[in-house]
Amino acid sequence: MISSFLEQYMSTTLQCLKLLDAYLLYILLTRALQLSYCLLLRTFPFNSLLSGFMSCVGSFILAVCLRIEINPQNKGDFQGISPERAFTDFLFASAILHLVVMKLVS
């Protein structure tokens, strides 16, 4: 099942979407690293830990939203949202997210 899924995935997805998927994978790896730190070592600066988690999860979600919005198969769902607009939204949302994350880290 997994091999057939991978084969279909490699052949049918666009280049830009594959790039986004690589970014998503990177975020997942960072998250796994943070989780292992939390479990193995300590959770003492709790708000820093939380802000790190939120930053990971937030970026992941925003990237997934971007991927959904620029996928040409989904054009029917989103009238009036061009890929440029989707990307601008992504930048705006990431800016707000990271502003708040920086506030929470300290």
Add this chain to the structure above:
Amino acid sequence: SRRGEGQDARAAGSCPAPLGTWAGEATVSRTHAGGPGPGPAPLAGGLSQPAGWQSLLSFTILFLAWLAGFSSRLFAVIRFESIIHEFDPWFNYRSTHHLASHGFYEFLNWFDERAWYPLGRIVGGTVYPGLMVTAGLIHWILNMLNITVHIRDVCVFLAPIFSGLTSISTFLLTRELWNQGAGLLAACFIAIVPGYISRSVAGSFDNEGIAIFALQFTYYLWVKSVKTGSVSWTICCCLSYFYMVSAWGGYVFIINLIPLHVFVLLLMQRYSKRVYIAYSTFYIVGLILSMQIPFVGFQPIRTSEHMAAAGVFALIQAYAFLQYLRDRLTKQEFQTLFFLGVSLAAGAVFLSVIYLTYTGEWHQGWKYAKIHIPIIASVSEHQPTTWVSFFFDLHILVCTFPAGLWFCIKNINDERVFVALYAISAVYFAGVMVRLMLTLTPVVCMLSAIAFSNVFEHYLGDDLKRENPPVEDSLGPNIKSIVTMLMLMLLMMFAVHCTWVTSNAYSSPSIVLASYNHDGTRNILDDFREAYYWLRQNTDEHARVMSWWDYGYQIAGMANRTTLVDNNTWNNSHIALVGKAMSSNETAAYKIMRSLDVDYVLIIFGGVIGYSGDDINKFLWMVRIAEGEHPKDIRESDYFTPQGEFRVDKAGSPTLLNCLMYKMSYYRFGEMQLDFRTPPGFDRTRNAEIGNKDIKFKHLEEAFTSEHWLVRIYKVKQLQNRETLDHKPRVTNILSKQKYLSKKVGSQGNYPTKVGSGLSGRW
């Protein structure tokens, strides 16, 4: 040019249909599909640029609604003066004053040592700063523009101004749900409805004044983001949610209603990618924004009230991922089975979480709190709502709102699911507590507006000029005009009722009392302010005042003195200690007062003017709260007569007649004769002649009594320098005096010597 206007009206996203028809959903799609032709045609002869007229009309109506809402809240300011009302607003005003004079960081890190002596209160971490920051910001901006406004005036008029903004956001929300006509009606309703006015009148400087605006605006942005699926609308919704979290503890309502909406959409098979984008972004960014408020802290990931949102977040991630997989894989049956099984399991887990948090912990904790903690039970706003309150606060809207709900459910789509859930949950909460009528009011206004709009569209629209006249409609024009007239009369009665209720019931400052003589002239009773200003000007700056917790904020705000307990009621044992002092006899109370360093005691006594909110009427609550902490010393049954009555006259129980509260209230009252018909010492509030008229104090002395004896202040005397003896001194001289005197006087002649006269004169 008309064609250009028509195209502009259509291209602007959610812009409504042209002026000719106050159309419902179906007719809108028909006119849009047909192009700009059939739509504006019926009124082509009368109006050019109908879209322009429409926006002018909307703007004028919204402006008038704002003006009406603002003016309707000014009764108290016109009758009395621009003053902060009630109790809680005085604390908010004091905090805002601190913010305006010392700056934002000082406010955020403020530790108040003049409240809850000797414990103090961490204000920065136990308050919702949105209200103070909003008022402070407006004050700062106006002063930057050299419009010098005092901070008190900004605080007094903040709520009426925000009521106008609430009208506008209700208009936007209802327009998203139904159409522009319903939106305008909803804006007008919420501008004057008494349920909202009760908490946002001028002078009532409290969180709800700005919180309802934040609530409606957040809901509008949420509906918009579910409709469009765009991330920028969702981020705006998160920022508005952040403002709501900073403003009111009722933000928990939002963070539970939105996940519930998403969950019900999933159950109704209305899942779409827009919902996924909207909710995921909202949850994450909203979560991290809500943790910026110090008072909220890490609660969103710890307490059970926020767990539903997390559960739905996990559920929707799983659902979306499975949807994605299903598109990829070809094994149809296995896949759908797998999909169903996992979603059912996730749903079961989520439901159990909901069950545990709502019915298990939270609801049970709430019930426990209501019954077993007398402080919460004693607040009058926490009592269940009666039918009279529903009608009083909402008038005909409460009758028409089920009709609006039915219309919404009949023509269901994603956002109408949301408003139906909002209505159902708000009705439940409003039935539990009177105070939560406020959360019901916006949704009632919206749904009634939808009902009225539907009726008017049906009976006012001109059937002959539509391209498809409705089939079942065969009523003559007479019946239509009769129905329209009846509806208009209902609306006019609604407006009259709202104004009457606002004027009579919700516009009393409660710090200044007014009574009217039989010839109509007004008698102002300004005793509270008189007493607080006496305290401010005649006592030491660091004096400590003990009173019941109701008056703590007012004493701190107006008299600027340190208080022991106030309306925050965060420390039950401290309040119980004060209650014990008030209910014990003078000696025991004096010990407690010495241990707490009390300098002055303040009580409210209404026996002279018949004021029924005084401390003797609240006395049983003091006893109950004290008994909760000190059951061995205070027993509630001691204060009743053997027959079980609470009486202040001669037949009252001796414990009551000797307790500190009784003595302080009725000191010197026995000499006062109010009326020729009643004996001296007749208490007008309890309608009884008092039992103990000859009251003497050992450790207190009367410091101040206001003009109508409403407020009485007593000074606590220090310990005496020298204790008086209560026995006669011992006699230690054993020799007889007579022998000495005759010997000395005889030898020296007339001159008395020092020794002799000294000895005889000493005793």
